[in-house]
Each structure stands twice: as C-alpha cells, then as structure tokens.
Amino acid sequence: MRNGVTLRQCLLGTCMLLSGLSIFVFVGNFVSSVESDENKYEDMFLGFEEGKCKSCHPAIWREWEKSMHAQAWVDKIYQDAAKLIPDREKSCDPCHAPEPILVTGIGKMPKLRNDQRNSGVSCLVCHLDKDGAMHGPQASAETNFHVNVTNSIYNDPTKLCATCHGQPKVPEHDQVSSFLESRFAEEKKSCATCHMPIVNRLQSTASYESIKGRKHTWRGSRSVAQLKNAASLNIEFAGKKVSVVIKNRAGHLLPGGTLRVIVLEVTHLAPDGTQLKKKQVLISEKTENRLLPDEKRTYTFDVDVGQTLKAQLKYQLTPETPESEWVLMEEVIELVP
Ligand code: HEC
Ligand code: HEC
Ligand code: HEC
Ligand code: HEC
Ligand code: HEC
Incomplete structure (x- = not known):
C-alpha cells in the first residue's frame, strides 16, 4: 500500500494518499456519505492494488493474471x-501500461499511466469509467463497491480491442484491419469469438448463479492449441512437381504480429528414411509476405518418384527463438506417387 496507509485506516477517518504525481484527499464512507467522483475513480485503483477485484472476482482474476494483458508491461520481450x-x-509505453480507455476514449490513442504500470492492461484499463463505475455486459447482481453500467460494446468488443490492436499509426500491432475485411466480420464474429471463449461461471462471489461470460485468457501465440488452429497444410503432386498449399485459418493476418516468423519446412526422404534435401521458406511481415485471412498460398518444389515428402509448418515466437523451441503447427507426410 502506498505510503503505508491502509484502506481500513482510511475508511476510519480522513487520510491523505500520495499517488504518483497527484494528491487525493480520501473521505471514507463513515465520515461522509458523499464522495466525489474523482475519489470513486481513485478508489478503484486502490481497490485493484489491495486485491479487492481479486477477492470478489476470483475466477476472472485467475484467468487474467496468466494472460499477456497482465504481462504487457513486465514482459521481458517487450x-x-x-x-x-x-x-x-x-x-511504445502508452499501450503497454495505459490509462483506462473508457476515459481516454475508445478508438483514441491510449495514454501512459503514471501508476501501477506493472499491472499492464489491467481490469481497470478495459472496464473503468471516469466516474469510478464498471462498464460491462449485463450484470445480474448489485455490488456495494462499484456501480455497474451496461454497455453494449462488451457484447461485440472488436472496437474496444481496436483501441490497441488497430491504431492506424501503429500498423505493426494491427490485427483489426485485416479482420474487418474478412469473412469473420461478415459473419458477425468478433475478436472475442476466438480469444475469449464462452464459459459458465460466477461473475463474482456475490452473484446468484453461474452465467455465461467470456474467458479472460486471450490465448494467442503462446498457445499450442491456437497455433494448431491457425493454418492448414495440403500437398498435391503433379508429375515431378509438388505443390504445398498453406491456408490461413486465423481471423486476421498470419502471423498476427510482426515479431513472429512462420517457417515452411519441406524435407525429401529416401525410401530408407534418410534425409535427402531440406528447404525452409519464411513467412512473416519482415519479408512482407504474411497471409490474409482465408488466403491460400502455394509453394512448388521438385520431387522424384519413390521419395517421401514431409511438409511442416513451424512457429517462432521471435526471430531469436532457438529451433528446439519452435512449435509444430501442421505436418503432412506423403509418398511421392
Ligand atoms: C497502439 C498500441 C501500441 C503501441 C503504441 C505499441 N504497442 Fe507493442 N503491442 C501492442 C499490442 C496490441 C501487442 C500485441 C499484439 C501484437 O503483437 O501485434 C503488442 C505487442 C508487442 C510486442 C510483443 C511482445 C511479446 O512478448 O509477444 C513487442 C516486443 C512490442 N509490442 C513492442 C513495442 C514497442 C518497442 C513499441 C514502440 C516502438 C510498441 N510496442 C508500441 C500495442 C502497442
Ligand atoms: C464487494 C465485491 C466486489 C468488488 C470488491 C468488486 N466487484 Fe466487480 N462486481 C461485483 C458484483 C456483485 C458484480 C455483478 C456480478 C453479477 O452480475 O453477477 C460485479 C460486476 C463487475 C463488472 C461487470 C459490470 C457489468 O455491468 O457488466 C466488472 C467489469 C467488474 N465488476 C469489475 C471489477 C473490478 C475491476 C474490481 C476492482 C477494482 C471490482 N469489480 C471489484 C462485486 C465486486
Ligand atoms: C482487454 C480488456 C479486458 C480486460 C483487461 C479485462 N476485461 Fe473483463 N471483460 C472484457 C470484455 C470484452 C468483456 C465482455 C465479455 C462477454 O461478452 O461476456 C468482459 C466481461 C467482464 C465481466 C462480465 C462477466 C464475463 O465474464 O463476461 C466481468 C465481471 C469482468 N469482465 C471483470 C473483469 C476483471 C475483474 C478483470 C481483471 C481481473 C477484467 N475484467 C479484465 C474485457 C476485459
Ligand atoms: C489497452 C490496450 C489493449 C486493449 C484494449 C486490448 N489489448 Fe490485447 N494486448 C495489448 C498488449 C499491449 C498486448 C501485448 C502484451 C505483451 O505481449 O507484451 C496484448 C496482447 C493480446 C493477445 C496475446 C498476444 C500473444 O502474444 O499471444 C491477445 C490474443 C489479445 N491481446 C487480444 C485482445 C482482444 C481480443 C481484445 C479486446 C477484447 C484486446 N486484446 C484488447 C493491449 C490491448
Ligand atoms: C477465427 C478465429 C480468430 C479471430 C476471429 C481472431 N483471431 Fe486472433 N488469433 C487467432 C489464431 C488462430 C491466432 C494464432 C496465430 C497467429 O499468430 O496469428 C491468433 C493470434 C492473435 C494474436 C497474437 C499475434 C502474435 O503474433 O502474437 C493477437 C494479438 C490476436 N490474435 C488478436 C486478435 C484480435 C484483436 C482480433 C479481432 C480483430 C482477433 N485476434 C480475431 C484466431 C482468431
């Protein structure tokens, strides 16, 4: 707790809290029933720091805590x-430790927070408004800690995500533009369809029953399951040629981020299994050849009858990732007819 003052002490009287650059005078509920909106706003930051969000929303907290949103600032790669x-x-920093985006404005370039940077893209970044209320999909229970505001942007959150994943001036972090041009947008899917799967759980410890919510895990490039869903691989033989066809199955450009490298590796094997030849083709932004959603791309190689052809799609988190840590996304092995 900042300056060694506990929230309990604050609730028992009046206290001063120094936070980053600003000084707030906190008047607890026991003293006055009227709190200014600015205090309610600051209370939410205190509550976050003191573990209050965690204690009333333990399930959601556990999901978020392991997500890359929680790591957005402490992440070593970042x-x-x-x-x-x-x-x-x-x-750089404004998106990796932002002020709440309902305050700076959905779609506007986020602003860097002065405080609590280690919590990266925290609950408050996506849910807190300037009056200290929490916006979300429809809530079923009341809370005495914060006001709930139903806001339809959470039911179809692509615009919310676009605040950081689709800034026109930051094309290297843009998954939204290619998504909006894809069949997924036409089919009324959203970023949540693939990155916040539906789950039945208690929204809070005060909730009356488990209801449908969405997982706050945002699995992406660190999830082998996501990577295995990201592309399909097919091989077609025609005489002494083989066509290896990659199809993007993600909702946006593949790879989604520009740091990643996908490698198409084609190995020719003799009937006894000895490796005859190996070729690697790189697919990444650096070479400006990322795949659009649903795009099929064909690579052609020479083959000899009797050989076995092995085609593999492998994923590198960064260009420095050692080959032993590349993730196998897809594999096809066929005898040349
Ligand atoms: C408009 C918001 C925004 C800005 C500005 C921004 N980032 Fe990011 N950053 C993101 C988002 C969103 C992701 C995750 C999606 C992606 O990788 O495209 C990300 C991911 C990253 C990653 C990958 C981290 C990992 O472990 O996977 C790195 C590295 C990174 N950013 C570095 C930077 C640097 C360096 C700058 C400044 C030159 C910067 N970012 C500016 C939003 C932003
Ligand atoms: C005293 C318990 C309590 C605390 C502390 C608490 N919440 Fe809540 N919160 C609730 C309850 C109860 C609901 C309504 C849940 C339901 O409908 O089942 C709720 C709903 C929400 C919603 C959804 C709002 C909506 O309209 O859909 C968000 C977002 C939220 N809380 C975020 C937070 C954050 C962030 C914190 C920490 C700053 C926090 N909560 C602290 C009890 C609490
Ligand atoms: C990157 C933005 C983002 C962050 C960070 C985030 N949420 Fe959410 N949250 C959402 C979206 C989007 C929804 C709407 C999901 C849906 O349709 O149910 C949501 C829904 C909720 C709900 C309603 C129940 C549910 O699961 O749908 C609660 C409660 C909630 N969030 C609390 C939290 C808490 C507590 C944290 C931090 C531990 C947090 N959120 C972090 C974006 C975020
Ligand atoms: C306030 C900015 C912000 C908002 C809003 C936001 N994100 Fe992110 N997101 C980030 C940053 C920054 C990272 C990168 C963290 C890192 O790796 O260092 C990230 C990471 C991710 C990742 C993980 C990328 C990986 O490396 O696997 C996914 C998936 C993701 N976000 C999806 C979403 C979705 C879906 C939404 C909307 C519900 C959303 N984000 C809203 C800033 C944001
Ligand atoms: C049809 C499912 C689907 C939809 C819809 C979808 N994604 Fe993805 N996303 C994936 C898959 C699969 C991956 C893993 C492959 C990759 O890196 O692109 C991924 C990866 C990511 C990553 C990690 C990229 C990286 O290089 O680390 C981010 C960030 C992300 N998605 C954000 C979003 C956002 C924002 C939206 C909404 C505009 C969205 N996704 C919509 C399937 C989807």
Missing part, C-alpha cells in the same frame, strides 16, 4: 524491445 526506442514513453 521491455527489451522498448529499451531500444529513445522516445518509448510516447511511442
């Missing part, structure tokens, strides 16, 4: 990259 950028506070 910090190592941001270190190299002289004006990182302006061009």
